[in-house]
Structures are given as C-alpha cells and as structure tokens.
Amino acid sequence: MKLLLTLVRRIHKPHPCRFPRCLSSGAGSSGPADSGLLPLRDEELIVGSSRQLVQRLGAQVEVRADFISEEEEGALMQELEPGLRKKRYEFDHWDDAIHGYRETERVKWGAACEEVLSRVRSVAFGEGSPLLGPVHVLDLDKAGYIKPHIDSVKFCGSTIAGLSLLSDSIMRLVKEGAPSEWLDLLLPRRSLYILRDQARYDFTHEILKDEESVFHGLRVPRQRRISVICRNLPV
Numbered sequence: 001m002k003l004l005l006t007l008v009r010r011i012h013k014p015h016p017c018r019f020p021r022c023l024s025s026g027a028g029s030s031g032p033a034d035s036g037l038l039p040l041r042d043e044e045l046i047v048g049s050s051r052q053l054v055q056r057l058g059a060q061v062e063v064r065a066d067f068i069s070e071e072e073e074g075a076l077m078q079e080l081e082p083g084l085r086k087k088r089y090e091f092d093h094w095d096d097a098i099h100g101y102r103e104t105e106r107v108k109w110g111a112a113c114e115e116v117l118s119r120v121r122s123v124a125f126g127e128g129s130p131l132l133g134p135v136h137v138l139d140l141d142k143a144g145y146i147k148p149h150i151d152s153v154k155f156c157g158s159t160i161a162g163l164s165l166l167s168d169s170i171m172r173l174v175k176e177g178a179p180s181e182w183l184d185l186l187l188p189r190r191s192l193y194i195l196r197d198q199a200r201y202d203f204t205h206e207i208l209k210d211e212e213s214v215f216h217g218l219r220v221p222r223q224r225r226i227s228v229i230c231r232n233l234p235v
C-alpha cells in the first residue's frame, strides 16, 4: 500500500521557486555526516515571510535540534535498513505526492528505538491523545522530494512529529490560498520537528529538493533522508 498517498491530500500546484533568495547559492556544507550548519539555536531554525507569522504560529511549529544522539540514530537505522533495502525507490508516478521514495510502517520496535519513540510521543502529544499505532517511515533518495500537501484529516489528527535521520533538509510550509505566507524550517539531521493545529491543517508542507535547499541564504545539501513520523488520530 502507498502509505503516504493514503495519508495526504495533494495540493495540485507546481512549486515555483518563489523567493529570490532561493536563487543564491550560499556557503556550502560538505555533507550530512559533517554538516556545515552553523550551531543554530532552535528558534533560529524557523524563518518566515514575516516575523508576525513566525510569532503567530509560535508553539504550533517546533524544531528541536539534536533530539536524538548518533547512537540512537544508529539504532533506528539498524532496525530500519534491512527492511528498506528490500524495497525499490519509487520515482515514476507523475501524480504522486512524493518523488524518489520508499516507505514502511512499524508497530514493534526494539528497546533502544522504543525509548526514542516514547520521548517523541511525550514531547509532541498531550497525555491521553490517541495515537496512530504504526509509526510511518519514509526513506527519500538524494534525488527525492515531497511535494506540497496537507495530511488527510480522515486519517491523521492535529499533530505530526518527525525525526530526521541521515541528512539535513528543509521543510517548507505555505498557507493554503495565501502563498505569500510561508515558513521554512531547517531540519538538521537527528532533529525532531512538530507541526500542530493551524500549521498542520492550514499550511501545506513539503520537503525541498536538494537543488532548492537553501535556508536563509545558506545552502543545505540534501542527502538520502529518512523520516520517522508519529501522528495522533483524528478525534
């Protein structure tokens, strides 16, 4: 089953490079393992079309750098890689919300990974919030990207929380029907992002292509990236 296609409502819009700063190629970084990202504080990982928008969305959008350790990333990869390796990246379908990916979902995890996931759940979801049982795992090829979409309200609740493994990346949020309102989130490798409420319902989200990955003038090379995504259920 194509999990992501079930979970998303596609927004059929091409994705023009709307911002002049996308055209600049900033100082390069040398790759995910030795990310060239400056040591940015968490609040510096989000920029937007206006300071008011960044403030208004405030607690509905979070990025927490270094949420997991290198060892924990290794433990997650060790569990995920054998299953992922058996699948092929899918590039072909022009209408897919996502290009260059393979995916899986997982209910049972080893102890080290379960510990990480319960940390994610405890920071992202309110106590008693009913969670979607399986955790969604998305493996994006270096050439892969996720087009603008809003997750289906039929299957997913108010909160999406994702860990980023193997690569830095940029997530872009654009207000549906008001494309001049946008946020860019720099998702460093091993960070956690959380989208809630309006940020989840009223803004599309996407993961930029490698060649479009520029954050605040800083080129952020995208490598193969794996996201481990927890969601709650609609109420």
Ligand SMILES: O=C(O)CCC(=O)C(=O)O
Binding pocket: 004, 007, 008, 138, 146, 151, 162, 205, 206, 207, 227, 229
């Ligand atoms: O890979 C990610 O972190 C984002 C995934 C996504 O857009 C989704 O599952 O709706």
